[in-house]
Amino acid sequence: MAVRVRIAPSPTGLLHIGTARTALFNWLFARHEGGEFRLRIENTDTSREVAEAVDQIQDSLRWLGLDWDGPHTFQLDRMDDCRRVADELLAAGKAYEDEGAIRFRMPEEGVTAWDDIVRGRIEYPNEKLEDVVIVRSDGRPTYNFASPMEDVWDGITHVIRGDDHIPNTPKQLNIIRAVGAEIPAYAHVPMIFGMDGKKLSKRHGADAVEEFRDAGYLPETMLNFLALLGWAPDGETTLIGRDELIQRFSLERVSSSPSQFDYQKLDWMNGVYLRELSPEEYAHRLLLWLGENGYDWDAELVTRAAPLVQEKIAKLSEFPGFAGFLFGNVEPDSADLDGGAPMLAAADAALASLEPFEATAIETALRAAADRLGLKPRQAFQPIRVAVTGSKVSPGLFESIELLGRETTLSRLRAAAGGAA
RNA sequence: GCCCCCAUCGACUAGCGGUCCAGGUCGCGGCCCUUUCAAGGCCGUAGCACGGGUUCGAAUCCCGUUGGGGGCACCA
Numbered sequence: 218m219a220v221r222v223r224i225a226p227s228p229t230g231l232l233h234i235g236t237a238r239t240a241l242f243n244w245l246f247a248r249h250e251g252g253e254f255r256l257r258i259e260n261t262d263t264s265r266e267v268a269e270a271v272d273q274i275q276d277s278l279r280w281l282g283l284d285w286d287g288p289h290t291f292q293l294d295r296m297d298d299c300r301r302v303a304d305e306l307l308a309a310g311k312a313y314e315d316e317g318a319i320r321f322r323m324p325e326e327g328v329t330a331w332d333d334i335v336r337g338r339i340e341y342p343n344e345k346l347e348d349v350v351i352v353r354s355d356g357r358p359t360y361n362f363a364s365p366m367e368d369v370w371d372g373i374t375h376v377i378r379g380d381d382h383i384p385n386t387p388k389q390l391n392i393i394r395a396v397g398a399e400i401p402a403y404a405h406v407p408m409i410f411g412m413d414g415k416k417l418s419k420r421h422g423a424d425a426v427e428e429f430r431d432a433g434y435l436p437e438t439m440l441n442f443l444a445l446l447g448w449a450p451d452g453e454t455t456l457i458g459r460d461e462l463i464q465r466f467s468l469e470r471v472s473s474s475p476s477q478f479d480y481q482k483l484d485w486m487n488g489v490y491l492r493e494l495s496p497e498e499y500a501h502r503l504l505l506w507l508g509e510n511g512y513d514w515d516a517e518l519v520t521r522a523a524p525l526v527q528e529k530i531a532k533l534s535e536f537p538g539f540a541g542f543l544f545g546n547v548e549p550d551s552a553d554l555d556g557g558a559p560m561l562a563a564a565d566a567a568l569a570s571l572e573p574f575e576a577t578a579i580e581t582a583l584r585a586a587a588d589r590l591g592l593k594p595r596q597a598f599q600p601i602r603v604a605v606t607g608s609k610v611s612p613g614l615f616e617s618i619e620l621l622g623r624e625t626t627l628s629r630l631r632a633a634a635g636g637a638a
Numbered sequence: 639g640c641c642c643c644c645a646u647c648g649a650c651u652a653g654c655g656g657u658c659c660a661g662g663u664c665g666c667g668g669c670c671c672u673u674u675c676a677a678g679g680c681c682g683u684a685g686c687a688c689g690g691g692u693u694c695g696a697a698u699c700c701c702g703u704u705g706g707g708g709g710c711a712c713c714a
Contacts, residue, residue, distance in 0.1 A: 225714090226714095227713085227714050229713095229714080259714060260714095261713085261714070265713070265714080292714095315712095316712085317712085318712050319712095320712095336643075336644095339642075339643080340642090341641075341642075342641075345640075345641055345642095345710085346641095347710080349711095350711080350712045351712095352712085353712040354712060355712080357712085359711090359712065359713085359714090360713070360714045361714090364714080379708095380642095380643065380644090380707090380708070381707095381708055381709070382708095382709090382714095383642060383643065383708075383709075384641075384642060384643095384708075384709040384710070385709080385714095387642095405643085407643090407644080407707095408707075408708080410706095410707080412648090412649075414706065414707080415707090416707085416708090442650095445650065445651080445663095446650070447650095448651095449650085449651055449652070451651095451652065451662090452651065452652025452653070452661060452662055452663095453651095453652075453661080453662045453663080454662085454663090455650085455651090455662075455663045455664085456663090472651080473643080473644065474643090474644050474645065475643095475644070475706090475707065475708095476649085476650065476651085477649060477650080478649095478650095479648095479649045479650065479664070479665085481649080481664065481665060482649070482650065482663080482664040482665075483664095484664095485663090485664055485665085486663095486664085488676090488677085492677075528676060528677050528678095529675065529676045529677075530676080531676090539675090580673090583673090584673090587673095593673095594672090594673050595672090595673065595674080596673095597673080598673040598674075599673075599674065601673090602673075602674060603674095606674095608674090608675095609674060609675080610674055610675040610676085611674065611675075612674095612675090613673080613674095614673055614674080615673085
C-alpha cells in the first residue's frame, strides 16, 4: 500500500519552526517512499483562528519547498461526518451524553499500547484514560475525535507528529478501534528546544519560518539544518541537500531525544550556502531579500556590490550593514580617523586624476602613497576605509572605492580630512 | 499529585557488546594567511549523569536514582 502522511497545523499564527521540522520529516518520508504528503488545517477551535494564518502557513511551506499533494483540507469541513460517527458510537453504547456534550467510553482495564516507529513500544494503563469529550455541547467535534477520524478518512498510513502528542495517542487509538477502522503507524518525533532547554519560543529569537526568512536565511539552509535536528544519516554528514535528503531519509534513524536549536550553527551553515551560490544567483537572492524588506536600492549597483560582500556575511540581512555606504551618506567617527590626516591627503592626491579608476590601479597608487609616508598598509588603509565607508569593517577597500566612484570618494576623503586634523 | 517520554563534548550528532583510553560538525582557544572584517589552512579544548547488575568484555543490555521534558481542557 502506498504511504500517505500529513502535516496538520492549526491556523493560530505563523508556522512554528518545530512544526516546520515535523512537516519536513513527513515530507521527506513521503518523497522517499514515493507516497503522498497532505496538508490539513486543524481549525476545530474557531475562536483561536487567525485570518492570515492559513496563507502564511502555506507560504512558509512553499518557501521551504515542501510541496503537498492535493488541495489542503479543513478539519471543520468534516463536522457533519464527525457528528454522524458520534451518533453511531452513541447508538452502540460506546459513547454517552454528558451535559450536552458527547463522551467516548475508554476501556477501564488493561493497557493500550502501540509500537512507535521512533520510540519502540509504548504502553498506557487504561485506568488512567479519561472518557474524552468527542463532541462539544455546541455540536463541534474536538481535536481528539476529529483528528484520528480524518486520518482514517484520508487513508493516512503513518502519523508522524511531535512527541507532545504521545499522551493523546492511546485515546485516539481507542476511538479508531471503536469505529472499526485500521490503525495507522505512529512515529513521534522529538521536540526542539532553545539553548536554555526550554521549549523554543520568541524569546530565544526567531521561532517562525517567516522570521528566519526575514532574517536572511536561505531555504536550503533551513532544510539542511532542520533535517539534522533529530535525524542523522551517519556520523559525518553536516551539509546535505534536498535530493540526498530524500534519498537517505528514514524514520528509523530519527532520534528519540529532544534537541536544542543552535542559532550559531545555523549562521555558520547559512554562510556556507551563501558562499556556494554563483555570483548571479547570489545577487538574485540579495535583490529578492532587499525587495521584500523595504530596500529600494539600485539593482545594478547591488549586483555589482554583491560579490564584494559574498565572502563576508552569514545572512542576507547583513548586506545593508556592509554595503550601505554605496547607497547613502556616511558619517565617520572622528575618533577612528585619529592621526590619519596625512594619509587622507595623500590618498586624495593619488586618486584625484588616477586613470583608469579601477581597483588594481587604485591599489597600486594607494600603496605607493603609503610607502612615501613610510606607513604600513595596516596603518595607511584604515583611515581611508573609515573615511570612505564610514566603518572600520568593510568589503575590500580598493574594490569599494572603484564602485563608489571618484567623485564620491574624493569628497568623502576631503570631508574626513577636515575632521581628522 | 498522577501518567508518559528522554539522558554521549557548551550545542548538533556517530556509536546498535569487543575495531572507542569514543569519531565528525558548530562554538571556543592558539597559530598561519591578510588592507579591516570575514573566509580559508593547521593545531588544540571538551563528553559516555550516577549507582547497581548481566557478561570473558558495556557508551552500547536490565533495574534503580538523579536530572530534564511533555501530558492530564467542551485547546490543538
